[in-house]
Amino acid sequence: MSCFWRVFMSKNKASAIMFNGAKKPLTKKEFLIPKKLGSNEALVKISLTTICGSDVHTWLGHRPFPTPAILGHEIVGKIVKLGKNLKFDFNGKKLHVGDRITWSMTASCQKCFFCKKNLPQKCVALFKYGHVKSLGKFTLTGGFADFIIIRNGSFIFKIPKKISDEEAAPLMCAGATVTSGLTEASFSKCNFVIVQGCGALGLYACAFTKQLGAKKIIAIDMEENRLSLAKQFGADYTINSKLEDNIVEKINKITKGVGADYVIEVTGTPKVIDQGIKFLRLGGKYILLGAIYPGSKFTLDSSDIITKCIQLIGMHNYRPEALDLALKLVLKTKNRYPYKKLVGAQCELSLDGVEKSIKLFESKKTTRPSIKPA
Incomplete structure (x- = not known):
């Protein structure tokens, strides 16, 4: 027994x-x-x-x-x-x-x-x-x-034996939510990814998109300690939205006027959505994962979406394949990114x-x- x-x-x-x-x-x-x-x-x-x-x-x-x-x-x-x-x-x-x-x-x-x-x-x-x-x-x-x-x-x-409890537990929601959004957006190799919010979902987004082929990642948050962590999870640039007066201008400078291929919203607040859409290049994709609670309303100029041929992708919960992918990504990159620091x-x-x-x-x-x- x-x-x-x-x-x-x-x-x-x-x-x-x-x-x-x-x-x-x-x-x-x-x-x-x-x-x-x-x-x-x-x-x-x-x-x-x-x-x-x-x-x-x-x-x-x-x-x-x-x-x-x-x-x-x-x-x-x-x-x-x-x-x-x-x-x-x-x-x-x-x-x-x-x-x-x-x-x-x-x-x-x-x-x-x-x-x-x-x-x-x-x-x-x-x-x-x-x-x-x-x-x-x-x-x-x-x-x-x-x-x-x-x-x-x-x-x-x-x-897997090589993944600790601390590395595995947050994948059941945070990690799998991110991979679910990436899969729904048919994420592929690209030049720039912008991550809005550097909590656990944002840090997973940095690590996972870098592993899946993003050349450069820009992480945005209001907390310096979170931005510091984002660098450890693959972010190439960090922007403190509390201190930066014109984030759109800074994004344009980093991307040389082109914009980002993907923007991932994991802040939990709808206030960032209008600005996030402005970060995208022509034909870019905006992945909404965080602002899901009642009253999460925002306004935007529909011409920003239509004339730039932008796709908006929302994902809530996930299919089981997303958790499978999250586990595989952590197993593959656990020596590169400090996943234990998420707990x-x-x-x-x-x-x-x-x-x-x-x-x-x-x-x-x-x-x-x-x-x-x-």
């Missing part, structure tokens, strides 16, 4: 930190660990969960959200138990108890109109980890817990630990705080 199975057998309850609504105190709750799983489900002992910006937006009440809920959707864990029909991961690798894994952020039916149109992340019966009410049969649903159940319709990925302070799974990690992220003093269960 494996040590992971002995852990499960010796413990019939899981602990979770519950989100009960904005400005309401977190609570700790215990759930019974089910003895029986669905045929395509898995029970996982969580090793590490990283904090995402959307967790902070939820915490602050910036969007409607079902409660009570277990937040957290950037997760790495080890398999404790497998449903009888769950045999292989996304790449056809045999799954075993004790395997270290991550998985798609969403589970889909794979039968509805949108699933058949290759938009499983928009399934009519979508299940999204860390985004659902944790009641009834759906209890262990998020990463701020010590156990989680992987649902039917999820795509599991065995994590900052490590906090315990407790009321104080979760609140501390969220507030640390909000302060921008660390890129991705993490929660580590005992």
Whole structure:
């Protein structure tokens, strides 16, 4: 009997930190660990969960959200138990108890109109980890817990031994979101990429586009510490938008009046979109990944899009192939870029630990705080 199975057998309850609504105190709750799983489900002992910006937006009440809920959707864990029909991961690798894994952020039916149109992340019966009410049969649903159940319709990925938990966890949302946008935009070798925002998504965008053939990358942010990190992740030029009076003029100077082939928006604010479109060359592509929250409105001159033959590409959530690509890119470039620096302070799974990690992220003093269960 494996040590992971002995852990499960010796413990019939899981602990979770519950989100009960904005400005309401977190609570700790215990759930019974089910003895029986669905045929395509898995029970996982969580090793590490990283904090995402959307967790902070939820915490602050910036969007409607079902409660009570277990937040957290950037997760790495080890398999404790497998449903009888769950045999292989996304790449056809045999799954075993004790395997270290991550998985798609969403589970889909794979039968509805949108699933058949290759938009499983928009399934009519979508299940999204860390985004659902944790009641009834759906209890262990998020990463701020010590156990989680992987649902039917999820795509599991065995994590290569050379990738650490810290390098893998943020890929479940941040890294895969970036590769999803790049794939949707048919990203190819180019002269200039501009990245608006140098949080985790922006740093992944710098590293991934450089690996995929961008000659020069321009990173824009308001925080010098983030711009310094961007240089470590492949940025050739950095611009502090808080200090620069005319960013469009500076971009034109760097690109010799041509503009960028791609601009990637990962700031989370719509205020940068109008300016971002002005950064593009004729026929350029604007990839929107960050400004997704209600009220994210902006104005623009439609002639900027039409006369410059610009393409606007939006992507929310991702297809499982995006997580596969993110893992492969990190494995290939982990000796070139310091991916571990994307994860900052490590906090315990407790009321104080979760609140501390969220507030640390909000302060921008660390890129991705993490929660580590005992």
